[in-house]
Structure formats: structure tokens, C-alpha cells
Amino acid sequence: MNRPALANTGPLSRQWPAGVAPLLDLSRDNHVHTSLCLHAVGAMEEYVEAALARGLTGLVFLEHFEAGITSPRRTWLTAEDFAYYREEGERLRRRYAGRIDIGLGVEVGYNPKEVAATKAFLAAHPWDRVGISCHFLDIGGRHYNLLSRDSRTLAVFDAYGVEQVLAAYFQLLAEAVELLPGTVLCHLDAALRHHPEVAPALASQMANPVLDQIFTVMAARGMALEINTSGFDHRRGQAYPAPELLARALDRNLALCPGSDAHRPEEVGRFFSELI
Template sequence: MLDSSTDGHVHTALCRHAVGEMEQYVQAALDRGLHRIFFLEHFEAGIINDYQCWLGPDDFVYYRREGERLRRRYADMIEIGLGVEVGYNPRELPAIREFLATHRWDRVGLSCHFLAIGSRHYNLLSNDPRTLAVFSEYGVARTLEQYFALLAEAVTQLPGTQLCHLDAALRHHPEVAAPLAELSAGPVCEQIFQAMAVRGMALEINTSGYSHRRRLAYPTPDLLARAARFQLPLTAGSDAHRPEEVGRFFERLPQPLLDGDD
């Protein structure tokens, strides 16, 4: 059963590509009538890219200190979780595992935002025409094949509690639809779901998809139907990057999932 009173995936200005302070997100969640909110700030290791869109060590120190302050201040009003969204980089597994072991996290979201091509990494969720051109030259289907293969590794190699925006890669690329549909129906997603089921990992329904691809969240209904066969726990996340996006489109979440129907 999907809990629509919890937003399990929000970001703040700490990640350098969102806006707003942590307290503004808590207040927005209260205005929405939510019972719980989970910050899921970005961590990346070994990424070679011109633009840093994740937290550094000092950012995480502030994040935890401010999060604890907000927990005390709003203790009687809302539950506040401090989590991390870990970008999978197979070349940096020891560093990622060491980072995760440093603190207790309320949630650990797994994702893959960057693909190594040549001597640098390219953002799979970028809408920059120059980045999209790189993926066009590299091959859209080839990019997606490698993306899903990396996720299949991530869910076996890292102690995640949820898998984030499963089918969001190349969401801004004009040629993504056909190869994404083909790969989504293939065996790699079965491998991912099977590994998640063994580990009790939740599948995130990410409502930012209603903005990026209009009437569909991440993952698609077809992928949700396949995941249902593995009885995966589900969690709702707005992937908010602005306070006003907290809980966005939760009213569109599939009613059978909210009701707990099969």
C-alpha cells in the first residue's frame, strides 16, 4: 500500500540545482497536510563533470546539523527523515560504501545520474542540448542499456532502501521513447526487481514524471505491473527541487495502490 501522506524524496539548495532552505520544505509539507517528509540529498563519488550537482563533505555536516534542529522544532507536527540519494559509480564502490557507513541514514535512495563516456561523465537527466548530442552520438539504446545494467549492479552492491525514478534516464531526449519501451519490457528490469525483492528494497513512484512526461510518473504503469509480481514495497516521492513542489501531483497517484488493492 502506498502512503500518500509521506513525501519520500525532496532536495534543497544544498545540492546546487534546487532552491530553498530545509525549513521551507518542512513548512511546505505541513501546508500540504503531510505526516512525513524525507530529505534525500545527492551524493556522488568520482564524477568528472564541469558542474557539481551534489553535496560536498561540509554540506553534509550542515545538512545533518540543520536536520536535527528541525526535528526538535517540529517534533510534534511532522516526522522528518534525513536520507541520501546515492548515484551509482562502479569505479568508486569502496568510497561509496565508506560514506554510507559513516552515519545512520533514515533512507538510502539508489540512482544513476551519470554515465562515463571517454574521460568524463555525462548527466543522464540533463536537458542541455550539448549533453543530449553526446548521447545521440553514443547511441540512445546503447546509453539506456548501460544505464539499466548499472542499476542492476547498484541494487546488489549497495545497501539501498529504495530505487529512485527507475525509468527517468534520457527523459529529455527526443528519441528515448522506443528504446526505453523495449528495454523496460526486457529481462534487465526483471533482474532489478528480483534483486530488490531479495533485499526488501522499495520501488519509488516519482511524481516528477507528471511534469517531465505529462501524464506518467516514474516508473510507467507497465513497469509497475511487472514490479507488482515481486510484491515490492512502494514509496511516493515528489523529487521536489522547490518548496512548492513538495507532495506535487500526489492526487494523481494510482488509486488502487493507495487503497492497497491487488
């Protein structure tokens, strides 16, 4: 499928086709990161300005929290970072009041050994949105990043077995939505997105009953499912989750929540028009 390149600057058109009731509120980008997480660029205010330039009426920062992860590279905020994040967020709310609604949220990476610490962190401050995700898999006492493109990390997953990695990942997500007070499940099927064998392994996982378990728990808890448009950059013409998973989620009447997962200001609202 050949798609024209989409500019990520300039106003975003949110015109739905006539007679089509929108399932997504494309006036808000509900998932952006900043340089605070060490793998994105740009200050918080740059993302706000980018959202305004795109014609958005709302923006939710969803910065990374991880607990107990043993990894040589930190990709999440420290306690000091979160203190600054909240302070700067409140300043931006005051400055841009009446122009754009700014949400301060957190994307929680699930670690089954740190459930109590994670709950304590979430309870310490109010959050506008709590995204649930899982970025790391413990193999032999070390955590490996499931979204990494590093060849050494991918080799570890090769040795473990790509389908086994995905099965473990979905099981962790099932535990996370059951145990943590999340409001939205992020990038459901993005694990191993840089592995060359992920597509057939993921297709095989579609029969895994744990996926239906995830959706059942989400429905019972009123959790939304994120439609993550970073997928357009990582797999051909498709957001996360895949259409089959999206259909199964809609069968349970799950709310849908669009997010760009922007790691650069110019990525705010990226590919939203593709969702129409």
C-alpha cells in the same frame, strides 16, 4: 490527455475511493532536495513548512551524494554540506517534533569505480533512507548527466546511441542494487527524460532481462520501489516508473514509496492526488 493544472500549495486530499486498499502512503513525501545540491532552491525549513501546508505527516530529505564524478557542474553535496545537512536536520526535528516526522536520507548516485568509497560514506553515519540512482554515464573518460536537458550532452548521447545509453544505465542500476545497501530505488526509468527519442528506445528496453534482474534483487533485499511524481512534469500524465514496469514490480510484491523529487518548496507532495 488533457489534465487540469494542479496547485502545489494548500492541503493535500488523501481520500482513496471506497473499497480500494491503498498501495501508497500518501501522507509522506519521501524524496525532496534543497539548495544544498546546487540545482534546487529553498532552505530545508521551507520544505518542512511546505509539507505542513500540504497536510503531510512526514517528509524525507534525500540529498545527492556522488563519488568520483568528472563533470563541469557539481550537482551533489560536499562533505561540509552533509555536515550542515545533518546539523540542520536535527534542529528541525527538535523544532517540529510532534507536528511532522522528518527523515534525513541520501540519494546515492552509482559509480562502479567508487563502490568502496560509497559504502564507506554510507557507513559513517546512520541514514533514515538510502535511495539508489544513477545520474552519470562515463563516455570516453568523462561523465555525462543522464537527466540533463543540455543540447550538447544530448548530442553526446545521440552519437553513443540512445538505446545503448539506456541499456548501459539499466545495467548500472542492476549493479547498484546488488552492491550498495539501498532501501529504495529512485526514478527507475527517468534516464534521458529530456531526449526526444527516449520513448521508443525505452519501449524497446522493456524486453531487456536486466530489468527483471533488478526487481529480483530488490525483492530479495527488501528494497522499495519509488513512485516518483516528477514524471507528471516530464512525460504526459505518468509518474516514474511506467505502468509496465510498475506491474512487474508488483508481481514481486515490492513495496511502493511515493516521492515528489521536489526541487522547490512548492513542489512538495506534487501530483500525489493524481496517484489515487
